[in-house]
Amino acid sequence: MKKKSLPFINREISWLSFNERVLQEAADQTTPLIERLKFLGIFSNNRDEFYRVRVATIKRLTKLGKKAVEIYGEDPKDLLVKLQRRVIEQQNKFEAIYQELLIELKKSNVFILNEQQLSSQQEQYITEYFNNEVVSLLYPLMIDDNKPFPYMKDKASYMYIKLESIVGSTKFKYALIEIPSRTSRFVVMPKQGNKHYIVLIDDVIRHNTDLIFKVFGYKTVEAYNIKLTRDAELDIDSDVSKSMIEKISSSVKARKQGQPVRFVYDAAMPGDMLRYIMRKLGMNKKDNAIPGGRYHNFKDFIGFPNLGDSKLVYNHPPALQHKLLESNTNTIMSVVKSKDLLLHYPYHTYNHIINLLREASIDPNVESIKITLYRVADSSKIANALVNAVKNGKKVIVLVELQARFDEENNIYWANKLSEEGAKVIYGVPGLKVHSKLCLITSREKGKTSYCGHIGTGNFNEKTARIYTDFTLLTCNKNICEELNKVFDFYENNFKVADFKHLVVAPFYMRKIFIELIDKEIHNAKKKKPAYIILKMNSLVDKEMIEKLYDASKAGVKVTLIVRGICSLVTGLEGWSDNITAYSIVDKYLEHARVFVFANDGAEKIFISSADWMSRNLDSRSEVAVPIYDEEIRKQLKDILNIQLSGNTKVRILDKKQENIYKRQQPGEKKVRVQDEIYNYLSVTTTKGKLNTKSKALILN
Numbered sequence: 152m153k154k155k156s157l158p159f160i161n162r163e164i165s166w167l168s169f170n171e172r173v174l175q176e177a178a179d180q181t182t183p184l185i186e187r188l189k190f191l192g193i194f195s196n197n198r199d200e201f202y203r204v205r206v207a208t209i210k211r212l213t214k215l216g217k218k219a220v221e222i223y224g225e226d227p228k229d230l231l232v233k234l235q236r237r238v239i240e241q242q243n244k245f246e247a248i249y250q251e252l253l254i255e256l257k258k259s260n261v262f263i264l265n266e267q268q269l270s271s272q273q274e275q276y277i278t279e280y281f282n283n284e285v286v287s288l289l290y291p292l293m294i295d296d297n298k299p300f301p302y303m304k305d306k307a308s309y310m311y312i313k314l315e316s317i318v319g320s321t322k323f324k325y326a327l328i329e330i331p332s333r334t335s336r337f338v339v340m341p342k343q344g345n346k347h348y349i350v351l352i353d354d355v356i357r358h359n360t361d362l363i364f365k366v367f368g369y370k371t372v373e374a375y376n377i378k379l380t381r382d383a384e385l386d387i388d389s390d391v392s393k394s395m396i397e398k399i400s401s402s403v404k405a406r407k408q409g410q411p412v413r414f415v416y417d418a419a420m421p422g423d424m425l426r427y428i429m430r431k432l433g434m435n436k437k438d439n440a441i442p443g444g445r446y447h448n449f450k451d452f453i454g455f456p457n458l459g460d461s462k463l464v465y466n467h468p469p470a471l472q473h474k475l476l477e478s479n480t481n482t483i484m485s486v487v488k489s490k491d492l493l494l495h496y497p498y499h500t501y502n503h504i505i506n507l508l509r510e511a512s513i514d515p516n517v518e519s520i521k522i523t524l525y526r527v528a529d530s531s532k533i534a535n536a537l538v539n540a541v542k543n544g545k546k547v548i549v550l551v552e553l554q555a556r557f558d559e560e561n562n563i564y565w566a567n568k569l570s571e572e573g574a575k576v577i578y579g580v581p582g583l584k585v586h587s588k589l590c591l592i593t594s595r596e597k598g599k600t601s602y603c604g605h606i607g608t609g610n611f612n613e614k615t616a617r618i619y620t621d622f623t624l625l626t627c628n629k630n631i632c633e634e635l636n637k638v639f640d641f642y643e644n645n646f647k648v649a650d651f652k653h654l655v656v657a658p659f660y661m662r663k664i665f666i667e668l669i670d671k672e673i674h675n676a677k678k679k680k681p682a683y684i685i686l687k688m689n690s691l692v693d694k695e696m697i698e699k700l701y702d703a704s705k706a707g708v709k710v711t712l713i714v715r716g717i718c719s720l721v722t723g724l725e726g727w728s729d730n731i732t733a734y735s736i737v738d739k740y741l742e743h744a745r746v747f748v749f750a751n752d753g754a755e756k757i758f759i760s761s762a763d764w765m766s767r768n769l770d771s772r773s774e775v776a777v778p779i780y781d782e783e784i785r786k787q788l789k790d791i792l793n794i795q796l797s798g799n800t801k802v803r804i805l806d807k808k809q810e811n812i813y814k815r816q817q818p819g820e821k822k823v824r825v826q827d828e829i830y831n832y833l834s835v836t837t838t839k840g841k842l843n844t845k846s847k848a849l850i851l852n
Contacts, residue, residue, distance in 0.1 A: 157694060157697070157698055157701075158701070158720075158721040158724050158727050158728075159224075159694065159697065159719050159720075159721065160718070160719045160720070160721055160807075160809065161225070161230065161719070162205075162690075162692050162717050162719055163201075163205055163206075163209070163230065163234055164233065164234075164237070164809070165716075165717040165718055165719055165809065166201060166205065166716065166717050167201075167234065167237050167238070167241070168809040168811060169715070169716045169717060169735070170194055170197050170198060170201070170241070171241060171811055172735060172737040172803055172811050173190055173193055173194045173197060173737060174190070174191075174194050174241060174244060174245065174248070175737070175803075175811060176190040176737055176738070176801075177190035177191045177194060177245075177248050177252075178244070178248050183462060183463050183464050183465055184252065184255055184256055184259060184261075184463045185261075185455055185457060185458075185459075185463040185464045186463075186464055186465050186739070187248075187252055188252055188452050188455045189452060189453050189455060191245065191248065191249060191252075191449055191452055192449055192450050192451065192452030192453035192454075192455070193450075193453060194245065194449075195245075195448075195449035195450050195452070196449075196450035196453065198238070198241075199306065199380060199450065200383075202380045202412050202413045202439070203305070203380055203381065203382065203383035203409075203412070204383055206231070206234065206412050206413065206439065207381075207382035207383060207409070207410075207412045209223075209227045209230060209231055209234075210227075210231070210382070210410070210412055211382075212227040213227045213228050213231070231439070235439055235441070238439075238441060239441060239442070242441060242442070242443055245444075245449075246443070246444045249444065259459050259460055259463060260345050260346045260347060260459055261347045261349070261458050261459045261463070262346060262347065262348050262349065263349050263350070263351070264348060264349070264350050264354075265350070265351075265354045265357075265445070266350070266354040266355070266357050266358035269350070269358070273340055273348065273350075274358070276340055276341065277338070277340070277350060277355050277358055277359070278358070278359060278362075280338060280355060281355050281356070281358070281359040281362070282362075284334065285331070285334070285352065285355055285356065285359075286359075286362070286363070288331040288333060288334060289328055289329075289331065289356065289363065290328075290329065291326050291327070291328050291363055291364070292326060292327040292328070292329075293324065293325075293326050294324070294325040294326060294327065294431065300431045300432065301327055303327070303379045303432075304329065304379075305379065305380060305381035305383065305409060306380070306448070307329050307330070307332070307378070307379075307448070308329075308330040308353070308376055308377075308378045308446075308447045308448040309327045309328065309329055309330065309376070309377050309378065309379075310327070310328040310329075310330060310353065310356055310357065310360070310374050310375070310376060311325070311326075311327055311374065311375050311376070311377045311416075311420075311424070311428060312325065312326045312327070312328065312360055312364075312371055312373070312374045313325055313371070313372040313373045313374070313424055314326060314364055314369040314370065314371060314372060315369065315370060315372050316368055316369060317365065317368050317369060317370055318368060323372065324369060325424075325427065325428075326364070328356060328360070328363075330352065330353055330356065330376075330448065331352070334352065335352070335454075336351060336352050336353075336448075336451040336452075336454070337349050337350075337351060337352070337451075337454075337455065337456055338350050338351070338352060338355055339456060339458070347458040347459055349456070349458070351446060353376060353445075353446055357374045360374055373420075373421065373424065375416065375417040375419065375420045375424065376416075376417050376443075376445060376446055376447045377414070377415065377416045377417070377428065377447070378414075378415040378416075378447035378448060379411050379413070379414055379415075379432070380411070380412050380413035380414075380415070381409035381410060381411055381412060382409035382410045382411075382412050383409060411432065411434060412439060413439040413440075413441060414429065414432060414434055414439065414440045414441070415440075415441045415442075415443045415447050416428075416440070416441075416442060416443065417442075417443060417444065417445055418442035418443060418444070419445070465739050467497075467739075468830060470496075470497060470498065470499060470500035470501070470502075470617075471498055471499050471500065471830075471833055471834060472499070472500055472503070473492060473494060473499055473503060474836070475490065475492065476492075476503050482510050482514070483503065483506060483507045483510055483625070484507070484510065484511070484514070484592065484594070484603045484627075487603050487625045487626065487627050488601070488603070488627045490781070490783075491624060491625065491626045491627075491628065491780070491781040491784055492624070492625040492626075492784075493622060493623070493624055493625075493779075493781075493784040493787055493788070494622070494623040494625070495620070495621070495622055495623075495744075495791070495829070495833060496609065496616040496617075496619065496620065496621045496622075496623070497616060497617045497618060497619070497620065497740060498620075498829060498830050498833045499833070501613045501616035501617070504533070504605070504611070504613075504623065505532045505533065505536060505613060507592075507603075507605075507625070508520070508533060508536035508537065508540070508590075509536050509539070511536075511540060511545070511592045511603075512536055512537075512539040512540035512543055512545060513539075513543055514594065516594040516595060516596045517540075517545055517592060517593070517594050518545065518546060518593050518594060518595050519545060519546040519547070519548065519592075519593045520537065520540050520545055520546075520547050520548070520590070520591075520592050520593075521547075521548045521549075521589075521590065521591045521593075521636075521639045522537065522547075522548075522549055522550070522589065522590040522591075522611065523549075523550045523552070523585055523587050523588065523589045523590075523611075523642075524549060524550065524551045524552065524562065524565065524610075524611055525552045525585070525586060525588070525610050525611075526561075526562075526610040526612050526615070527561065527562070527565055527610070527611060527612055528612050528613055528614040528615075529561060529614075531565060531611075531612070531613070532613055533611045533612070533613065534565050534568065534569065537549060537569060537574060538568070538569065538572045538574070541569075541572050541573045541574050542572070542573075546575070547569070547573075547574040547575065548574070548575045548577065548639065548643070549566075549569050549574050549575070549576050549577070550576075550577040550579065550580075550585055550639075550642050551565060551566040551569070551576055551577070551578060551579070552579050552584060552585045552586070553566065553578055553579055554579060554584050566578060577642055577643060580641075580642060580645055580773060581645065582771075583658065583771060583772060583773050584767075584771065584772045584773070585642065585772070585773040586761050586762070586768065586772045586773060586774050587606075587638070587761050587773050587774055587775040588605075588606065588607035588608065588609060588610060588611065588623075588761045588775075589604075589605060589606055589607075589635060589638060589639070589775060590604070590605035590611070591603075591604050591605075591632060591635045591636060591639060592604075593636075601627065602627060602629070602632030602633070602635070602636070603625065603626075603627050603632070604624075604625070604626050604627070604628075604631055604632040604635045605623060605624070605625055606623070606624045606626075606631075606635070606654075606759070606775060606777040607621060607622065607623040607624070607759075607761070608621045608622045608623075608743065608744040608745050608746075608759055608760060608761055609621030609622075609623075609743050609744070618740055618741055619740065619741045619743040620740050620741065620742050620743055620744050620826070621743050621744050622744045622746070622759045622788075624759060624777055624779065624784070628780065630652070630653050631653050631654065631777060634649075634651050634652070634653050634654045635654070637649040637651065638654070638656060638773075638775060641773075642773075653777075653778060654775055654776070654777055654778075655758060655760070655775070655776035655777075655778075656773075656774070656775055656776075657762055657768060657769050657770070657772060657773065657774035657775075658769065658770050658771060658772065658773070658774075661762060661769055661774060661776065662695070662696075662769040662770070665696070665747070665764075666695075666696075666699055668749045668751070668756065669684065669699045669700065669702075669703050669708075669749075670699075671749070671751060671752070672684055672703055672706075672708045672749060672750060672751075673702060673703050673706040673708060675708075675750070675752050676703070676706040676707040676708045677706055677707070680752060681750055681753070682703075682706075682707065682708040682709070682750050683708060683709040683710070683711070683748075683749075683750045684700070684703060684708060684709070684710045684711070684747075684748065684749055684750070685711045685713075685746075685747075685748040685792055685796075686710070686711070686712050686713070686714075686746075686747055686748075686764070687712075687713040687714075687744060687745060687746040687747075687792065687795070688712075688713075688714055688715075688745045688747075688763045688764060689714070689715050689716045689717075689742070689743060689745070689763045690714065690715075690716045690717040690718070690763040690764070690765050691712065691714050691717065691718050691719060691720055691763070691764045691765075692717055692719045692763075692764065692765040692766065693764050693765055693766045693768075693769060694719075694766075696764045696769075697719060697720045700720060700728075700731060701720075701727050701728060701731075703730075704727065704728050704729055704730040704731045705726070705727070705729075707730060708730060709730050710728075710730060710731040710732075711731075711732055711733075711796065712731065712732070712733035712734070712805070713733075713734050713735070713736065713742075713792075713795055713796070714733055714734075714735055714805065715735055715736065715737070715741070715742040715743070716735075717765075718733055718735070718805050720733065721807045722805055722806055722807060723806055723807050724807055732804075733804070733805035734795075734796070734798075734802050734803065734804060734805060734814065735802070735803045735805055735811075736795060736798065736801060736802050736803075736825055736826075737801060737803070738801040738824070738825065738826045739826060740826055744759065745759065745760040745761065745762060745763060745776075746758070746759055746760075746788060746792060747759075747760065747776065748788075748789070748792065755785075756778060757778065757779045757785050757788055757789070758776040758777060758778055758779065759776065759777060759779065759788070760774065760775065760776035760777070761774050761775055761776075762774035762775075762776060787836065790832060791829055791832070794823070794825055794828045794829055794832060795825050795829075797823050797828075798814065798823045798824065798825035798828070799814050799815060799816040799817070799820060799822065799823050800816070800822060800823060800824040800825070801824060801825065801826075802814040802825065
C-alpha cells in the first residue's frame with residue numbers, strides 16, 4: 152500500500168479541531184461563567200502558539216516550491232488558505248461567545264466596561280489610576296513615513312492610534328503604544344452595592360491617550376488594538392566552537408526578530424487605517440491577516456479575577472494524600488521499598504514528590520540523585536531541593552533540556568543556577584530532545600546499594616501539576632531502577648546505548664516494541680483469541696503507527712483511543728477503521744497522561760509513558776515507557792481508563808468529519824463527568840494505611 156493512500160487527517164487541521172473543543176468549553180453553559188472566560192483565554196493562547204510554531208513552519212515550506220509537496224504531503228500554500236478560513240470561522244464564534252458572556256456576567260453583577268460606558272465617577276477613578284499606575288509604563292512610538300517602521304514585539308498587543316493636529320492641520324499622524332504586560336490587564340473599580348466593575352487596561356489607555364499626545368499638539372481621532380505574531384521556531388547555530396547553552400541563548404534572542412506570520416486587527420478599524428498599517432508592515436490580507444474583536448492577547452483572561460458569586464468559578468477539591476504517605480512516621484523511600492506507588496495529579500498532592508527529594512537531600516544514606524528537567528516552575532521547589540542536596544554533599548546529576556519550547560530562558564536560568572551550586576548539569580543530548588520524566592535516587596546502607604526510581608508522564612513542575620492530569624510511578628523494583636541507571640548513563644555518555652528488557656526507550660526501541668505488540672494483537676485476532684488495544688495520549692500523528700492500527704482494525708482487534716489533541720487517524724472508515732473508536736476529554740484539567748494497554752493473549756501489558764505517538768517522540772526524542780507490574784496499580788490504571796471510557800459529560804467523539812460531537816448520557820444511564828469521578832474514585836481508594844516495618848507487609852484499615 153502506498154503511503155499517500157493512507158487515510159490521514161492533516162495534523163494542523165486536527166489541531167484546530169482540538170482547539171475547537173476548548174472553545175466548546177467556553178460556550179458550554181454548564182461551565183461556570185468566569186471559567187468560560189478563562190477557556191477563551193486558553194483558546195487564544197493555544198492559537199498564538201499554533202501560529203508561532205506550526206503556521207510559521209508551513210510558511211517556511213512554501214519557499215521550497217514543488218519540493219514542499221514531496222516533504223509535507225500537500226501544497227503548503229493551499230493549506231495556509233484552509234487554515235486561515237477555519238481560523239476566521241473560529242474567531243467569529245469566539246467573538247459571539249465573548250459577547251454572550253458579557254451579558255451573562257451582568258446577570259451575576261459582574262460588569263466589564265469599556266471607556267465609553269463609564270460613569271463620571273468611574274472616569275475620574277480611571278484617570279487617576281492611569282496617572283498613578285499606567286502612564287510610567289507607556290512608551291509611545293510615532294510612525295514617521297521618513298523613518299523605518301517601529302519594531303513590533305511578538306506576543307505583545309498594541310494600541311494603534313490615529314492623531315490629528317489640535318491647531319487644525321489636515322495631515323494625520325499615527326502612533327503605537329504597547330499594552331504593558333508588567334501589570335494586571337484588569338482594573339477592578341470600586342464596587343457599587345453588590346455590583347463588581349472591571350475595565351481592561353486597554354480601555355484605560357484608550358480613554359487617556361489625549362493626555363499623552365496633547366503636549367505635542369495632537370488629539371486622538373481613533374484607537375484600535377492590533378497584534379503581530381512572529382515565527383518562533385529556533386534556528387540552532389551549527390558552530391561547533393559554541394556550547395549548547397550559547398547556541399540556545401542566541402537562538403532565543405533571534406526568535407524575537409522572527410518573520411511575521413499573523414496580523415490580528417480590530418474588525419471595526421476603518422479601511423484607511425488598516426491599509427496604512429499593513430503597507431507599513433509589508434503585508435497583505437493573504438498573509439494571515441485576521442479580523443478580530445476589540446481586544447487581543449486574550450490569553451490574559453486565563454487570569455481573570457474571581458469576583459462575585461463563588462459559583463462563577465470551579466470548586467477545586469483539596470488534593471489527596473496517597474494512602475501510604477499520610478503518616479510522617481516513615482520516609483517516602485522506605486514506603487516505596489515495600490510497595491510500588493502510583494500518584495495521579497492533580498488529584499494527589501504534588502508535595503509527595505517535593506518531599507521525596509527533600510528527604511533524599513538530607514538522608515545520610517543517599518549518595519546521588521539523577522533527574523531530567525524539561526519544564527520547571529519559575530520558583531521551582533524541585534530545583535531548590537536539588538540545590539539543598541548538593542549542599543548536603545550528595546552527587547546531583549541534572550539533565551536540563553534547553554530546547555523545551557518557550558521555556559528555554561527559564562531552563563537556562565536553572566541550568567546555570569544548579570551548575571553554580573555544584574550540581575553536574577548535562578545540557579541535553581546532541582541530536583535528541585530529552586522528554587523523559589525520570590529521577591533515580593541511589594542509597595548505600597550496610598554496604599548494599601539500593602534505588603528509588605520515578606518514571607512519570609508529566610514534568611517536574613509543581614505549578615502545572617495542579618492543572619495537568621499525569622501519572623507518576625514510584626518504584627524500588629531492581630530491574631526497572633537498574634535500567635533507569637542505564638538511561639542516565641546514556642545521557643552522560645551518549646555512545647553507551649544499552650539493551651533494555653523492561654523499560655521501553657525511544658528513539659532506540661520504542662517504535663519497534665509497540666509495533667511488535669500491535670502485531671501480536673493482529674495475530675491473536677486472526678486466531679480468534681481476545682485481542683484489544685487501549686491507548687491514551689495527547690497526540691496520534693505518526694503514519695506508521697496509524698497504519699498499524701488500521702491493520703489491527705482490519706484483523707478484528709478492538710482499538711480504543713483517548714486522544715486529547717491531534718488525532719490524524721480517521722475513525723469510522725469502512726474497511727479501514729471499523730473496529731476503532733476514539734474519544735477526547737476536555738474539562739477543567741488538561742489531560743496529559745499517556746497510558747498504553749495491550750491484551751497480549753491474556754497476559755495484559757500496561758505502560759505509562761512520557762511519549763505520544765508522533766514521529767518526533769518515537770524517532771528524535773529520548774522518551775521512556777515503563778511497564779506496570781504491581782497488580783494493585785494495574786487495577787487502578789484500568790479502573791481509571793474505564794471511568795474515562797464511561798464518561799458522558801465533557802467527552803467528545805472523534806469522527807472522520809471532525810465535528811466534536813459530545814458523547815451523551817443515554818436514558819437510564821448515570822451521569823459520569825470523568826475528572827470528578829476519578830477524584831471520587833481516588834478518594835475512596837486512598838484510605839488510611841500503615842506499614843508494618845517488621846514484616847514489610849501492607850496493612851490497610
